[in-house]
Amino acid sequence: MPVAESTPQTLYDKVFQDHIVDEKLDGTILLYIDRHLVHEVTSPQAFEGLKNADRKVRRPDCTLATTDHNVPTTTRKALKDIASFIKEDDSRTQCVTLEENVKEFGITYFGLSDKRQGIVHVIGPEQGFTLPGTTVVCGDSHTSTHGAFGALAFGIGTSEVEHVLATQCLITKRSKNMRIQVDGELAPGVSSKDVILHVIGQIGTAGGTQSVIEFSGSVIRSLSMEARMSICNMAIEAGARAGMVAPDDITFEYLKGKPLAPKYGSDEWNKAVAYWTSLASDPNAKYDVDVFIDGKDIIPTITWGTSPEDVVPITGVVPDPETFATEGKRAAGRRMLEYMGLTPGTPMHDIVVDKVFIGSCTNSRIEDLRAAAHVVKGKKVASNIKRALIVPGSGLVKDQAEEEGLDKIFTAAGFEWREAGCSMCLGMNPDILAPKERCASTSNRNFEGRQGFQGRTHLMSPVMAAAAAIVGKLADVRTLSEYTGSPHIEAAIAPETTTAKAHVDERVETDDVEKEMIGDQPLDSPPQVNTSVPKTSAGLPKYEILKGIAAPMEKANVDTDAIIPKQFLKTIKRTGLGTALFYEWRFKDGQENQDFVLNKEPYRNAKIIVCTGENFGCGSSREHAPWALNDFGIKSVIAPSFADIFFNNSFKNGMLMIPIKDKVDIDAVHAEAVAGREIEIDLPNQVIKDAEGKVLCSFDVEEFRKHCLINGLDDIGLTMQLDDKIAEFEKKMSRDTPWLDGKGYLKRKGQGGKLAVKAAPVPKTNRGETKKEPLEW
Ligand SMILES: CC(C)[C@H](C(=O)O)[C@@H](O)C(=O)O
Numbered sequence: 001m002p003v004a005e006s007t008p009q010t011l012y013d014k015v016f017q018d019h020i021v022d023e024k025l026d027g028t029i030l031l032y033i034d035r036h037l038v039h040e041v042t043s044p045q046a047f048e049g050l051k052n053a054d055r056k057v058r059r060p061d062c063t064l065a066t067t068d069h070n071v072p073t074t075t076r077k078a079l080k081d082i083a084s085f086i087k088e089d090d091s092r093t094q095c096v097t098l099e100e101n102v103k104e105f106g107i108t109y110f111g112l113s114d115k116r117q118g119i120v121h122v123i124g125p126e127q128g129f130t131l132p133g134t135t136v137v138c139g140d141s142h143t144s145t146h147g148a149f150g151a152l153a154f155g156i157g158t159s160e161v162e163h164v165l166a167t168q169c170l171i172t173k174r175s176k177n178m179r180i181q182v183d184g185e186l187a188p189g190v191s192s193k194d195v196i197l198h199v200i201g202q203i204g205t206a207g208g209t210q211s212v213i214e215f216s217g218s219v220i221r222s223l224s225m226e227a228r229m230s231i232c233n234m235a236i237e238a239g240a241r242a243g244m245v246a247p248d249d250i251t252f253e254y255l256k257g258k259p260l261a262p263k264y265g266s267d268e269w270n271k272a273v274a275y276w277t278s279l280a281s282d283p284n285a286k287y288d289v290d291v292f293i294d295g296k297d298i299i300p301t302i303t304w305g306t307s308p309e310d311v312v313p314i315t316g317v318v319p320d321p322e323t324f325a326t327e328g329k330r331a332a333g334r335r336m337l338e339y340m341g342l343t344p345g346t347p348m349h350d351i352v353v354d355k356v357f358i359g360s361c362t363n364s365r366i367e368d369l370r371a372a373a374h375v376v377k378g379k380k381v382a383s384n385i386k387r388a389l390i391v392p393g394s395g396l397v398k399d400q401a402e403e404e405g406l407d408k409i410f411t412a413a414g415f416e417w418r419e420a421g422c423s424m425c426l427g428m429n430p431d432i433l434a435p436k437e438r439c440a441s442t443s444n445r446n447f448e449g450r451q452g453f454q455g456r457t458h459l460m461s462p463v464m465a466a467a468a469a470i471v472g473k474l475a476d477v478r479t480l481s482e483y484t485g486s487p488h489i490e491a492a493i494a495p496e497t498t499t500a501k502a503h504v505d506e507r508v509e510t511d512d513v514e515k516e517m518i519g520d521q522p523l524d525s526p527p528q529v530n531t532s533v534p535k536t537s538a539g540l541p542k543y544e545i546l547k548g549i550a551a552p553m554e555k556a557n558v559d560t561d562a563i564i565p566k567q568f569l570k571t572i573k574r575t576g577l578g579t580a581l582f583y584e585w586r587f588k589d590g591q592e593n594q595d596f597v598l599n600k601e602p603y604r605n606a607k608i609i610v611c612t613g614e615n616f617g618c619g620s621s622r623e624h625a626p627w628a629l630n631d632f633g634i635k636s637v638i639a640p641s642f643a644d645i646f647f648n649n650s651f652k653n654g655m656l657m658i659p660i661k662d663k664v665d666i667d668a669v670h671a672e673a674v675a676g677r678e679i680e681i682d683l684p685n686q687v688i689k690d691a692e693g694k695v696l697c698s699f700d701v702e703e704f705r706k707h708c709l710i711n712g713l714d715d716i717g718l719t720m721q722l723d724d725k726i727a728e729f730e731k732k733m734s735r736d737t738p739w740l741d742g743k744g745y746l747k748r749k750g751q752g753g754k755l756a757v758k759a760a761p762v763p764k765t766n767r768g769e770t771k772k773e774p775l776e777w
């Protein structure tokens with residue numbers, strides 16, 4: 001694929017450029033999406049939207065679905081079907097709804113009875129569905145994981161899921177380029193998780209806002225794909241839109257023999273590798289932000305607070321909030337310590353742990369389990385540990401680990417060996433913390449209530465979590481007897497010995513013929529594309545002037561887990577979430593918390609929030625957050641900055657988010673809010689006024705968003721009117737990068753247009769049976 005030679009470009013610039021379908025004068029871009037992963041939590045409302053508008057899924061061949069968030073991780077030996085297996089009503093409804101939707105819309109689906117089921121961000125790479133140079137989206141913030149392959153991969157909200165299902169495109173704009181270069185070497189016991197926790201500690205959870213981070217430098221280059229995935233996974237925790245690593249030999253090695261990658265050694269493989277190699281940033285490419293980190297400064301890192309930026313080395317102590325720079329930070333620090341039940345000055349390794357969780361899309365891959373098993377081997381979980389869970393990221397990871405005997409190492413030590421899913425990462429299934437329980441966790445978020453109401457989470461690497469399980473306290477893995485370093489890093493240096501090879505090799509055998517078919521696809525046979533009749537806008541309420549009470553907030557990093565906790569994500573509707581807004585802040589023991597602003601007069605009827613802290617809406621991509629605000633009656637939030645996904649999601653619901661950087665300006669608006677007076681947001685004139693009509697400040701808003709808000713336009717209808725351009729783009733893609741057309745996958749073995757794999761749960765016998773079983777798409 002040709003890449004402009006003139007101006008030096010970054011990896012991100014190149015991938016982005018190669019996917020532009022249309023560009024407006026104001027910089028609004030229609031971006032083509034190659035790969036769409038779907039899970040049960042963020043898709044029901046999107047499919048419902050399609051049905052209501054009589055729209056189809058444009059590219060079922062480029063869409064892959066699984067259930068992961070809600071699924072129990074108990075044994076599936078007695079599994080008959082998902083409806084009888086999942087006991088909790090709302091979880092079951094979401095999973096069953098996904099099964100109905102994939103059948104109705106013809107989407108490939110890995111259900112609970114399929115070995116390939118697992119966390120979306122584990123199964124995409126494992127199948128070769130994720131490829132370098134692609135655009136990958138999912139209704140999930142940790143889609144950034146796939147950037148490890150040099151893909152531009154980012155989380156989207158449910159409205160955007162619907163947009164991609166209908167059009168295979170997204171409306172977006174360019175992000176800034178940020179480079180984080182980690183040079184030198186990592187010491188034994190230091191892993192990629194420590195790298196990313198250290199980075200977030202340095203740049204903060206808003207450090208990457210509006211940027212795509214390219215991770216580079218000798219440390220990154222030396223890491224395995226699994227380790228790179230852990231790093232890109234948490235780019236979202238640094239506030240970035242996406243994280244990327246340039247594809248290289250380690251990437252190609254990992255992709256060899258993956259079911260959906262071009263056949264190794266074929267012309268198509270060679271062509272793909274040449275293209276993938278060309279994507280590396282040009283030597284003189286410019287970055288808007290550059291961060292340099294020396295690998296030797298990183299030691300095993302762990303969180304102490306309730307935001308991923310609250311990190312300390314394991315050799316450190318619980319910090320004293322009174323030493324923090326501003327009163328806002330001091331107040332936040334005090335609250336965190338109270339929530340976490342910690343006292344300043346306590347050595348981190350004195351903190352006693354109740355539960356240990358090794359899993360999640362950050363650290364549940366085969367290497368993570370190998371590294372943890374290496375620490376655990378021959379030892380016992382400490383007697384004070386109530387539960388220690390190992391939750392593999394997918395059925396294939398589980399199989400591989402069992403083949404290597406890792407399950408035996410864990411169970412002999414006293415760990416539970418579970419089935420694949422998100423599990424205790426966010427506890428939408430029964431794996432949760434009890435109030436005040438403390439968990440050593442390999443997941444990515446330590447927000448309040450994340451792993452269970454009042455649960456206390458410390459984030460760390462798999463070897464550190466394993467060490468905590470053995471010691472019964474947070475522990476420095478390097479001090480454990482017989483510990484000789486992390487296989488994580490060694491893995492990177494010799495990838496051929498350490499990637500999850502066994503199951504890959506099998507598939508090379510069984511898939512060869514079919515993959516040949518894909519490779520030989522005639523260029524003149526276009527992929528099967530479903531285009532529906534272009535619909536005009538379904539319509540949103542118009543937004544012009546909003547006058548009302550504004551509720552003041554003074555917090556930074558108001559995360560979407562706080563805006564709407566996980567227990568309310570199990571709905572399959574967009575409405576009725578107002579009562580759950582800020583649930584754990586608004587209610588205490590079922591009673592209203594009188595200290596919380598929305599429980600006070602006149603703020604019960606607020607239409608606006610004015611928040612003086614940065615990074616409003618960070619964390620999860622759940623569109624339930626703007627739905628809840630909207631349902632409560634809040635149509636606008638004014639804050640110094642917003643997290644990208646939340647910001648986008650709000651506009652899709654006819655809401656206006658207003659970033660105001662200038663402290664004098666935001667303080668003026670905040671003062672009106674504190675006084676309980678109404679303010680007026682005038683969108684056409686882009687100003688905020690006080691109750692008397694005096695202008696307090698002006699604000700910026702992109703032309704396209706403003707146009708959609710004022711006219712109440714739903715952008716799916718608008719995009720569908722560009723069908724000719726999209727079809728033209730698809731033709732070019734089929735010619736230049738034929739390996740991206742998933743039509744071959746769906747056509748495999750299929751004769752006369754019949755699909756090889758029906759979009760239905762694979763029969764139960766597929767799980768746990770002989771490993772010789774073919775694993776075709
Ligand atoms: C459920 C989903 C919207 C959410 C996300 O986007 O991250 C979840 O995966 C999480 O980790 O909180």
Ligand code: SF4
Pocket residue numbers: 068069119140142360361362421422425426443444
């Ligand atoms: S962060 Fe946790 S809940 Fe979200 S996708 Fe990853 S494993 Fe699942």
